[in-house]
Amino acid sequence: MKKIFITLLLPCCSLVAVAQTGKKASPVKKATVTKTQASGPAKPVFKNNLDSASYALGSNMAGSMKKDGLTSLNYDLMIRGMKDALEGKTLLISKEESQTPISNLFNALSKKKFLPMINEGKAFLENNKNQPGVHVTPSGLQYIVLQEGTGIKPKATDTVLAHYKGTLLNGKQFDSSYDRNEPLSLPLNRVIQGWTEGIQLMSTGSKYRFFIPYQLAYGERGAGADIPPYSTLIFEVELLKVNGK
Known part of the structure; x- marks a missing residue:
């Protein structure tokens, strides 16, 4: 879909000197360009x-x-x-x-x-992977173990109960189950890839901080008004319970 420019071709007019019998030809007068003509094509008529x-x-x-x-x-x-x-x-x-x-x-x-945001995320993750306690998976997911639980680990087909808080790299919080005082029950095969992979690393009772590249989060589309496209996200997730399939 594109802007369609409609160009109207205006007929060109020339002044012709007409010779009269036995008289000198009258001098040709110069064409007068009106203000409307000088400003461009006339407005099309619908x-x-x-x-x-x-x-x-x-x-x-x-x-x-x-x-x-x-x-x-x-x-x-x-x-x-x-x-x-x-x-x-x-x-x-x-x-x-x-x-x-x-x-x-x-x-x-x-x-x-969104190239500046992409570059910001790459630079952050490149620096963050060298910080103490940060683990990196083959997919590029990064995480820190804040608290290690002792319960079972979920599978991708399981539904889990979790508390979480999500922020952008600038620290802006876009969601928090803690603020609602209501943990979220969710199937791991229906969330962003970073969650599907990351929560399977956790034992019940664990609390991790995840650093999720945009490719494992909401990608080039973003999510709503709060998560721009190509956003690298930070989540703190507390795994409360594994509910099975």
Whole structure:
């Protein structure tokens, strides 16, 4: 979707000197450029509601995409794709195939936009892994054992009862079951990958602090208004109970 620029070609006018019989040709007067002409093309005239709606659709779609960082497209191919779809022609890229280039485009734009946050997370984790007591798993998950329990360890298919607190790298807290005074019951195979992996390391009664790279957290999408895309997260988790499947 892209902003569609409508350019109106204005007819060019020239002044022609007309020779009169037996008289000198009158001098050609210079064309006077009005203020309106100098300022650019005239505003297009919408002849009906379809014209207005067509322009509005283009500008609204472009405005939405611009918020995501998209400022340029191949306009010819975009219009070709719209016409082919509306006219029922065979598409050059199928609907299923089209999702890949669209996702790649917006992921690249998002990554560029949030590059400072990505670099901040990488730098933090690189420094943090060398701190006393920090363990690192092959996936890149980092953790510190704050308190070691003595109970059983859960499996990925288990549901557990846990207290937790989550913060961003800047210390801003985005969630806490402690504040609600209500632990959370959750299936380990339906949470972020960092939790699925990390909580399986814990024995019941343990309390760990996890440092979770964005790839093991909410990735390039983030979560709601409080967790931006590409956020490295810090969680303190207390495993209270393993409930089984």
